[in-house]
Amino acid sequence: MTTKRLILVGEGERFHLTNGSISYAFRASPEGILEHLHFGKAVPNIENSALEPRRPYRAATLEYEAQLNYLLDDIPQEYPVFGRSDNRVPTLHGINADGNSTLSPLYSRYEISSEKPLLSGLPSARSDNSETLTVFLKDSLFDLEIRLQYTVYAEHDVITRSVELINGGDQPISLNHVYSTNLDLCAGDYDLLHFRGSWAREFEQERHAVPHGRFVVESNKGASSNAHNPTLVVMPKTTDEHHGESVSFALLYSGNFAFNVEKSEFEAVRINAGISPFNFSWKLNPGRSFVCPEVAQVYCDSGLNGMSQIWHSFINQQIVPTQFVDIPRPTYLNSWEAHYFDISEESLVSLAETTRDLGVEMLVLDDGWFKGRDDDKTSLGDWFADERKFPKGVVSAAKQVKEMGLKFGLWFEPEMVSEQSDLFASHPDWIVQVPNRKPSTGRQQYILDLSNASVREYLFERLHAFLSSGEIDYVKWDMNRTMTEVGSTAWSKEQQQEVAHRYMLGVYELVSKITEAFPQVLFENCASGGNRFDLGMLTYMAQGWVSDMSEPIGRLEIFNGASYFYPASTMASYIGPQPSHQNGRAVSLQTRADVAFFCAARGLSLNRDDLLDNNEALKSHLSHYKSTAQDVVEGQLYRLLNDGNQVAWQLTSRDGKRVYLGYFHILSKPNLPLRRIKLIGLNSDAKYRLVQPAWQHGQPSYSGAELGNYGF
Numbered sequence: 001m002t003t004k005r006l007i008l009v010g011e012g013e014r015f016h017l018t019n020g021s022i023s024y025a026f027r028a029s030p031e032g033i034l035e036h037l038h039f040g041k042a043v044p045n046i047e048n049s050a051l052e053p054r055r056p057y058r059a060a061t062l063e064y065e066a067q068l069n070y071l072l073d074d075i076p077q078e079y080p081v082f083g084r085s086d087n088r089v090p091t092l093h094g095i096n097a098d099g100n101s102t103l104s105p106l107y108s109r110y111e112i113s114s115e116k117p118l119l120s121g122l123p124s125a126r127s128d129n130s131e132t133l134t135v136f137l138k139d140s141l142f143d144l145e146i147r148l149q150y151t152v153y154a155e156h157d158v159i160t161r162s163v164e165l166i167n168g169g170d171q172p173i174s175l176n177h178v179y180s181t182n183l184d185l186c187a188g189d190y191d192l193l194h195f196r197g198s199w200a201r202e203f204e205q206e207r208h209a210v211p212h213g214r215f216v217v218e219s220n221k222g223a224s225s226n227a228h229n230p231t232l233v234v235m236p237k238t239t240d241e242h243h244g245e246s247v248s249f250a251l252l253y254s255g256n257f258a259f260n261v262e263k264s265e266f267e268a269v270r271i272n273a274g275i276s277p278f279n280f281s282w283k284l285n286p287g288r289s290f291v292c293p294e295v296a297q298v299y300c301d302s303g304l305n306g307m308s309q310i311w312h313s314f315i316n317q318q319i320v321p322t323q324f325v326d327i328p329r330p331t332y333l334n335s336w337e338a339h340y341f342d343i344s345e346e347s348l349v350s351l352a353e354t355t356r357d358l359g360v361e362m363l364v365l366d367d368g369w370f371k372g373r374d375d376d377k378t379s380l381g382d383w384f385a386d387e388r389k390f391p392k393g394v395v396s397a398a399k400q401v402k403e404m405g406l407k408f409g410l411w412f413e414p415e416m417v418s419e420q421s422d423l424f425a426s427h428p429d430w431i432v433q434v435p436n437r438k439p440s441t442g443r444q445q446y447i448l449d450l451s452n453a454s455v456r457e458y459l460f461e462r463l464h465a466f467l468s469s470g471e472i473d474y475v476k477w478d479m480n481r482t483m484t485e486v487g488s489t490a491w492s493k494e495q496q497q498e499v500a501h502r503y504m505l506g507v508y509e510l511v512s513k514i515t516e517a518f519p520q521v522l523f524e525n526c527a528s529g530g531n532r533f534d535l536g537m538l539t540y541m542a543q544g545w546v547s548d549m550s551e552p553i554g555r556l557e558i559f560n561g562a563s564y565f566y567p568a569s570t571m572a573s574y575i576g577p578q579p580s581h582q583n584g585r586a587v588s589l590q591t592r593a594d595v596a597f598f599c600a601a602r603g604l605s606l607n608r609d610d611l612l613d614n615n616e617a618l619k620s621h622l623s624h625y626k627s628t629a630q631d632v633v634e635g636q637l638y639r640l641l642n643d644g645n646q647v648a649w650q651l652t653s654r655d656g657k658r659v660y661l662g663y664f665h666i667l668s669k670p671n672l673p674l675r676r677i678k679l680i681g682l683n684s685d686a687k688y689r690l691v692q693p694a695w696q697h698g699q700p701s702y703s704g705a706e707l708g709n710y711g712f
């Protein structure tokens with residue numbers, strides 16, 4: 001527990017959140033506006049007036065409440081609103097019953113607690129060794145209370161923020177735009193880094209200058225995140241992998257989101273983020289509250305690798321379910337690329353024999369096992385075993401697999417329903433839809449309306465029926481299309497723009513209920529690969545299928561991009577077939593195995609010929625995976641090189657005794673210059689012995705100083 005205070009309150013009211021490494025500071029101005037003072041390297045105190053925002057004379061200034069030179073457009077703020085001389089993108093825009101859209105919340109009081117309350121209905125980071133400050137703002141005209149919650153951690157250079165709005169009046173307030181965070185940086189030239197992509201090429205990194213005007217990344221698909229991951233880095237132009245400052249953000253949210261980066265006329269940079277305001281509005285009835293998704297923010301001054309270390313340890317220790325922290329993941333063989341929909345008890349048991357012989361620890365029965373599911377046109381929603389394929393049921397097949405000494409995993413796509421299914425025939429009103437428009441299909445399926453409690457109850461009962469058998473060790477939770485025709489029969493006409501967010505609240509309710517009921521079951525989050533790879537889902541499911549791209553060269557960029565925020569412990573990877581089913585490239589088994597090595601959840605998804613032809617080599621890779629599983633789940637990962645053609649990563653075991661170096665050269669040429677790669681964080685005086693394949697003779701040793709300062 002914390003013994004040192006992490007939150008200091010000075011006169012004025014000045015709030016200083018500091019763990020001795022970073023400081024986050026703000027104050028209530030004499031007018032009651034929450035002014036941001038500092039987020040960066042720790043400062044000893046924040047009483048110094050040098051931190052206060054200036055109030056320079058500017059030509060054509062608007063004076064807030066007649067205060068001389070007090071122009072909110074020019075003031076860094078904690079929770080800026082629309083309409084009172086700040087014309088930048090606000091964190092909050094709402095309308096009261098009088099049609100007034102000018103909010104003006106002012107500071108009223110604060111509370112400090114050593115317990116961070118978990119958010120109601122939304123994922124939240126745990127709060128070991130932390131303190132939480134809640135600042136209360138009040139808008140008396142709107143009868144609205146705003147609670148800004150900040151948590152500072154003793155052992156992580158992270159601040160988490162969340163916002164709750166409470167309608168204390170007797171008229172509804174319409175919330176049109178309500179973000180989770182705002183950070184106003186001093187005027188300057190900054191770069192931003194974000195991760196964009198598409199199916200099977202997630203996490204492509206893009207770095208460019210913060211432009212004048214506004215740069216937005218968002219999702220309005222009803223899911224984060226293959227087009228844009230809900231994470232962002234802003235940094236001075238000089239920051240690189242090994243040096244320099246950055247601030248970075250990750251939303252704990254898996255639905256529609258937006259990040260805005262705005263450079264104002266005075267060149268100050270504003271970053272704010274939260275639920276996407278597009279097609280969103282929320283009717284906040286009297287006495288009710290609205291909670292915004294949580295956001296985590298990191299400051300780091302040791303380059304992007306340093307930033308990643310902070311995210312990795314925070315996600316490992318405060319985000320992923322406690323029962324899976326530092327727990328090695330079983331190696332697994334997934335039936336998908338061996339059988340696709342053509343799976344049965346007989347073929348599963350035969351695959352289990354191969355699985356056992358190869359030394360794989362778990363067999364996963366992917367798609368195709370439930371009633372009538374012979375292709376992707378039918379049956380989603382009918383979560384009953386197909387009696388033609390599994391006459392004694394899936395649980396009985398699972399038992400047989402387990403009797404062979406293996407763990408057993410099962411695939412579900414709970415949020416979906418096929419038009420051709422018993423479920424859709426009996427409940428056509430249970431899908432996400434709008435009146436008088438034919439719903440679009442995606443992979444020939446509709447989305448079940450998880451904002452509807454009856455839908456959630458049905459799904460919980462179906463999943464419970466399988467998991468309560470005790471035979472299922474792992475669930476792959478898939479989700480293969482995004483939202484269209486967003487609407488729900490469960491909500492009133494005036495609440496239809498709440499549906500996308502209510503859907504996410506429904507998903508979180510279902511996944512928290514099911515994961516709490518079966519804490520020993522390892523859940524893997526998959527959404528056509530990485531379409532919902534975010535801190536929200538990771539709060540319930542310890543690992544995710546980063547991408548459907550299982551071909552290793554295609555994976556290099558994806559894994560490299562994901563590693564800026566996400567640790568190896570959260571990522572799953574296969575040795576896939578060759579040529580690859582995604583891009584047709586043929587790559588050696590060695591390279592397929594070496595790239596997959598850097599994810600904690602490692603497995604195989606191969607067809608039978610591949611499995612048989614490569615039997616001995618696969619055995620050797622799997623035995624290596626097993627003996628290194630602890631190091632990969634808890635080790636430190638660094639990016640050493642990425643020039644588009646060569647990529648190098650380093651993974652160091654927690655005790656620092658083993659260092660794994662991955663170097664991948666995509667297209668080579670003859671007679672290339674020799675390059676040296678400098679390793680990071682080694683003990684200078686220690687000797688490191690090179691363990692290399694038998695055909696390369698000898699096991700030379702190098703000192704940590706040589707490897708770090710001169711290179712390998």
Ligand code: DGJ
Nearest residue numbers: 336366367478528529548
């Ligand atoms: C999409 C996933 O990404 C695949 O791995 C596989 O599970 C299929 N769905 C099954 O339909």
